[in-house]
Amino acid sequence: MASSPKLDAKIPEGPLAEKWTKYRSTVPLVNPANKRSLEVIVVGSGLAGGSAAATLAEMGYKVKVFCFQDSARRAHSIAAQGGINAAKNYQNDGDSTYRLFYDTIKGGDYRAREANVHRLAEVSGNIIDQCVAQGVPLAREYGGLLSNRSFGGTQVQRTFYAAGQTGQQLLLGAYSALSRQVGYGSVEMFARHEMLDVVTIDGRARGIIARNLVTGELEKHFGHAVLLCTGGYGNVFYLSTNAMGSNVTAAWKAHKKGAFFGNPCFTQIHPTCIPVSGDHQSKLTLMSESLRNDGRIWVPLKKDDNRKPNEIPEEERDYYLERRYPAFGNLVPRDVASRAAKERCDAGYGVGASKMAVYLDFAANTDRYGKTEANKQGIHNPTKEQIRELGKAVVKEKYGNLFDMYQQITGENPYEVPMRIYPAVHYTMGGLWVDYNLMTTVPGLYALGEANFSDHGANRLGASALMQGLADGYFVIPYTIGVYLSTEVTRMSAEKAKSDSIDKLKTNHPEFEKALSEVKGQIEKFFSIKGTKSVESFHKRLGKIMWDKCGMARNRKGLEEAITEIRALREEFWKDVRVLGDANEFNPDLEKAGRVADFLELGELMCLDALKREESCGGHFREEHQTEExxxxxxDDNFAYVAAWEFKNVGDWELNKEELKFENIKIAQRSYK
Amino acid sequence: MGSGNGQMLNLTLKVWRQKNGKAKGSFETHQVSGISTDMSFLEMFDVLNEKLIHEGKEPIAFDHDCREGICGMCSMYINGRPHGPKGGITTCQLHMRSFKNGDTIIVEPWRSAAFPVIKDLVVDRSAFDRIIASGGYVSVNTGNAKDANNILIPKTAADAAFDAAACIGCGACVAACKNASAMLFVSAKVSQLALLPQGQVERKERVLKMVSQMDEEGFGNCTNTGACEAECPKGISLENIARMNREFLGAELTTAKK
Amino acid sequence: MSKGFLKSSIGKKMVMGLTGLFLISFLAVHCFVNALIFFDQTGELFNQGAHFMGTNWIIRAMEVVLFAGLLTHIFQSLILTLENKKARPVGYAKIDGAANSRWYSRSMGLLGTLLLLFLIMHIYHFWTPSRLGGIANIKPLEEITYSGNVVYHNLYAEMINVFHNPVAVVLYVLGCISLAYHLLHGFQSAFQTIGLNHKKYTPAIKTLGAVFAILVPLIFASMPVYLYIAYK
Structure with missing residues (x-):
């Protein structure tokens, strides 16, 4: 298989371990004076966007940052709980750049680019250094050194954390760096602004159209480069662990303007989420993977066992992960754990009123901690109750906020009864296709963080999303953007005499006006339909189709049906949706209409991608393709490629393939047994 | 479904409606029925909004995003308290099992001159961003950092800094304070960085700039009622305010006027 | 220290806290001297104490500082209250203040106003005749001579005289209750404002504050009650 000529990943030559170092030292640079006249637009203010914007501004570029939330600090990176990986080997347990690289490629089921992943592993340590320097309070040991914990899919302790709020702390670090530049005037911040289109001129990204969500005004913004750091599209499933506002619109508009979409069907279903409690459910809440360090997952051995969990004796429990995967046990990667839970529930062993849940039980480890604590405190012959109480205190220190969160939502006390958990949509490995420079197929248009497809293959390991977001923003784009912007410097000087050059016209260029009127047209259309059904109701229906037919397990028949159903739903949406209020005011319903309209197109592409990928890998599980177990x-013979979809028309795409070459890792059956 | 003990509630909601920042607002009364006790407070609002849309009325605007208590976006003043009747949580974490059938619930936006209303229950909290931008950071450019373990930080200091850094910037402290003071928010950031070795270099300058920006935004003055601490969903302590007072006094006493 | 300090919100609060602490120290002295009435039914001990307070030049100098401190405390509170009102131009329809704070911590302005009214009455009753007696039409206090031929103001007799009126007794007791609540918040609040909040010491400060806030006004309040009953 050869890669499509339309896709040039621009992977540098040379041995894997030297590619990045050498490339970084040889890429074209932009001199400080020229940086001051180059404008960069960053859409999204999460880990990727925040860190990129801050760093680019520090370097001297003129930066504009857009986010739909009321503050840059609220980007959904904030909700990441468990931790961030880095190959520091502080625990002296044999970690290294290579091992992190290897674990990530294997964890991604051999569907990620070697060069990108190795670079990620290389810069992982710098991220921790940078964040600590910013004052991010990562957890410490008593000696004052940084503490680490384990995460799924690895056998070393390389995860740095700040209680169960690691994402929050890292994001606030990036946000503070960004705020510093805002204070200096080097970054212009546009909160409560939503990007509604990319403006391209002669095939290059030249700016965006954004809607001021407070006034409803449509604005034109010029940039020599546009960075999309807009996160994932898990909300296409309606129910997910994503924030309510998380959406695909920015990426999708870029896709429609020529950016190929990579591996759209690769979705991560996270195994430990609080189960759905009813039709009213608006979102799902994750319980950090770190809980699997101390929680044991089980279901009753008997079908339809209606006893309370604490009444079921040890010998009548099935610790199915420990049974099936003795080497990794409860710490198998997310895709494996999720599928195993689904398998048990589908087979009739599920628990709780809905029977769509499994237990995550802390009793055994609470007692273990209790005993250790009793020894530490010099309590001889402690009673069972004493041990339990001491153990609970240890568990509380480690996971207190998560346990509280669980109790708030379910009304049950997880210190006393096991948690009930079930998998939920969490992360999308797919995203805009980018080359080694993180540039999409549209010159000047970049995608960073979860918005791109690049580093996690078909399944992301825990604590790697924070790592990738910050790697892209702090340590990759600041170098790679120079490759393109240095050519812009040349062009600008060549066009200096032209009176109608892009740099002089900026947003007065007719392409801006054209894009603006298209956006306006769509908004007017929403109001003109005056249908009978709410935007929300369409989103819910789309989510159900996606979850039932393009969720944890997929098959040909279901996917084909899904495509038909989504097309019909899309048609109905454009005939019968009801959007109230006015375009020129704060109107959350209108915002949502635009987002759902894009999800209705994306959903179809995801099903199409899942249909074309006739194999199972990572989060993509085709029922037709499974082992006997x-x-x-x-x-690997037919599908070791990145599917990069080119938009032709709504409902019409062309598949381009980028071959994945594994030169440093022996591609093998992934086993966690 | 779920825990299986969900009951249904019928409630009366009195909700603040205001077309935009300039318009005059007023309360609107709505009846909602069939509200499951398993629902979150915001899901109850979703139900109400669906009903309004169905009736051809404009839905109620309210801020929300992560719905798991960490983004700090949700901000409702419920029955006289920010984030409602239960302490230690945000509006999105409030569940309907905290209410009884037949209850009347009054929902208002945060009230503060520094947080002008944008629409209905949505307010503008950008004042907080400007305070952080005035000095709530450590000036370290990307790439300037040394190895993370070169900075030893006692666990107690790291934990105390973390407790202060847990602030989600929701503004409940301002909403709860009878003076609409932002001292708890500002002091949480000042404290986090004052407690860590990384924050020492800019320690004095930071507190002076941040307090000055806070005053400029039009927040009220702290009178130590402790309402902010009691209503903070993340349990940020009043100790931080005392620490900021100390830091501020120290910085004022030892900084020569430029 | 820059001029900005006194204009900053924290600076203004510190002025409140420091003047408050100063006034507290005055209360302690005032309470001690007045409590002498309980130890000598003839009033000689008390009159001697009052005489010392009225004639010692350091105390007299401090009296000026005291008035300055009191006025600063009052004016600063007015400024702060006005600013705080401005910080919330539109109020809430419903406030459940009891859920997050004590009523008296939210009512310092009201308690302070009551105290001010009380203070005006109190100054009129005792300070004016003892310091300004004889000037213009102000009736001076009667005099009394003890051993050594030193002439004292008979402030003790004036107390008996004032507290002969049950209305005055009730007003004084009410004033002391206001004082108690004002102190209950003010004492520990002043320490918080000047930055003294520490896990190790704050509980002790809070206990001391509560004891002071109850004990001192209680002793003060018992004076009119005692004199009213004793000289009925």
Missing amino acids: GEAKRD
Whole structure:
């Protein structure tokens, strides 16, 4: 298989371990004076966007940052709980750049680019250094050194954390760096602004159209480069662990303007989420993977066992992960754990009123901690109750906020009864296709963080999203953007004499006006339909189709049906949606209408991608392709590629393939047994 | 479904409606029925909004995003308290099991001159961003950092800094304070960085700039009622305010006027 | 220290706290001297104490500082209250203040106003005749001579005289209650304002504050009650 000529990943030559170092030292630079006249637009203010914007501004570029939330600090990176990986080997347990690289490629089921992942592993340590320097209060040991914990899919302790709020702390670090530049005037911040289109001129990204969400005004913004750091599209499933506002619109508009979409069907279903409690459910809440360090997952051995969990004796419990995967046990990667939970529930062993849940039980480890604590405190012959109380205190220190969160939502006390958990949509490995420079197929248009497809293959390991977002923003784009912007410097000087050059016209260029009127047209259309059904109701229906037919397990028949159903739903949406209020005011319903309209197109592409990928890998599980033991069965001969979809028309795409070459890792059956 | 003990509630809601920042607002009364006790407070609002849309009326605007208590976006003043009747949580974490059938619930936006209303229950909290931008950071450019373990930080200091850094910037402290003071928010950031070795270099300058920006934004003055601490969803302590007072006095006493 | 300090919100609060602490120290002295009435039914001990307070030049000098401190405390509170009103131009329809704070911590302005009214009455009753007696039409206090031929103001007799009126007794007791609540918040609040909040010491400060806030006004309040009953 050869890669499509339309896709040039621009991976540098040379040995894997030297590619980045050498490339970084040889890429074209932009001199400080020229940086001051180059404008960069950053859409999204999460880990990727915040860190990129701050760093680019520090370097001297003129930066504009857009986010739909009321503050840059609220981007959904804030909700990441468990931690961030880095190959520091502080625990002296044999970690290294290579091992992190290897774990990530294997964890991604051999569907990620070697060069990108190795670079990620290389810069992982710098991220921790940078964040600590900013004052991010990562957890410490008593000796004052940084503390680490374990995460799924690895056998070393390389995860840095700040209680169960690591994402929050890292984001606030990036936000503070960004705020510093805002204070200096080097970054212009546009909160409560939503990007509604990319403006391209002669095939290059030249700016965006954004809607001021407070006044409803449509604004034109010029940039020599546009960075999309807009996160993932998990909300296409309606129910997910994403924030309510998380959406695909920025990426989707870019896609429609020529950016290829990579591996759209690769979705991560996180195994430990609080189960759905009813039709009213608006979102799902994750319980950090770190809980699997101390929680044991089980279901009753008997079907339809209606006893309370604490009444079920040890020998009548099935610790199915420990049974199936003795080497990794409860710490298998997310895709494996999720599928195993689904398998048990589908087979009738599920628990709780809905029977769509499994137990995550802390009793055994609470007692273990209790005993250790009793020894530490010099309590001889402690009673069972004493041990339990001491153990609870330890568990509380480690996971207190998560336990509280669980109790708030379910009304049950997880210190006393096991948590009930079930998988939920969490992260999308797919995203805009980018080359080694993080540039999409549209010159000047970049995608960073979860918005791109690049580093996690078909399944992301825990604590790697924070790592990738910050790597892209702090340590990759600041170098790679120079490759393109240095050519812009040349162009600008060549066009200096032209009276109608892009740099003189800026937003007065007719392409801006054209894009603006298209956006306006769509908004007017929403109001003109005057249908009978709410935007929300369409989103819910789309989510159900996606979850049932393009969720944890997929098959040909279901996917084909889904495509038909989504097309029909899309048609109905454009005939019968009801959007109230006015365009020239704060109107959350209108915002949502635009987002759902894009999800209705994306959903179809996801199903199409899942249909075309006739193999199972990572989060993509095709029922037709499994081993006898029910494990995912890859087809490396035919599918070791990135599917990069080119938009032709709504409902019409062309598939381009980027071949994945594994030169440093022996591609193998992924086993966690 | 779920825990299976969900009951249904019928409630009366009195909600503040205001077309925009300039318009005059007023309360609107709505009846909602069939509200499951398993629902979150915001899901109850979703139900109400669906009903309004169905009736052809404009839905109620309210801020919300992560719905798991960490983004700090949700901001409702419910029955006289920010984030409602339960302490230690945000509006999105409030569940309907905290209410009884037949209850009347009054919902208002945060009230503060520094947080002008944008629409209905949505307010503008950008004052907080400007305070952070005035000095709530450590000036370290990307790439300037040394190895993370070169800075030893006692666990107690790291934990105390973390407790202060847990602030989600929701503004409940301002909403709860009878003076609409932002001292708890500002002091949380000042404290976090004052407690860590990384924050020492800019320690004095930071507190002076941040307090000055806070005053400029039009927040009220702290009278130590402790309402902010009691209503903070993340349990940020009043100790931080005392620490900021100390830091501020120290900085004022030892900084020569430029 | 820059001029900005006194204009900053924290600076203004510190002025409140420091003047408050100063006034507290005055209360302690005032309470001690007045409590002498309980130890000598003839009033000689008390009159001697009052005489010392009225004639010692350091105390007299401090009296000026005291008035300055009191006025600063009052004016600063007015400024702060006005600013705080401005910080919330539109109020809430419903406030459940009891859920997050004590009523008296939210009512310092009201308690302070009551105290001010009380203070005006109190100054009129005792300070004016003892310091300004004889000037213009102000009736001076009667005099009394003890051993050594030193002439004292008979402030003790004036107390008996004032507290002969049950209305005055009730007003004084009410004033002391206001004082108690004002102190209950003010004492520990002043320490918080000047930055003294520490896990190790704050509980002790709070206890001391509560004891002071109850004990001192209680002793003060018992004076009119005692004199009213004793000289009925």
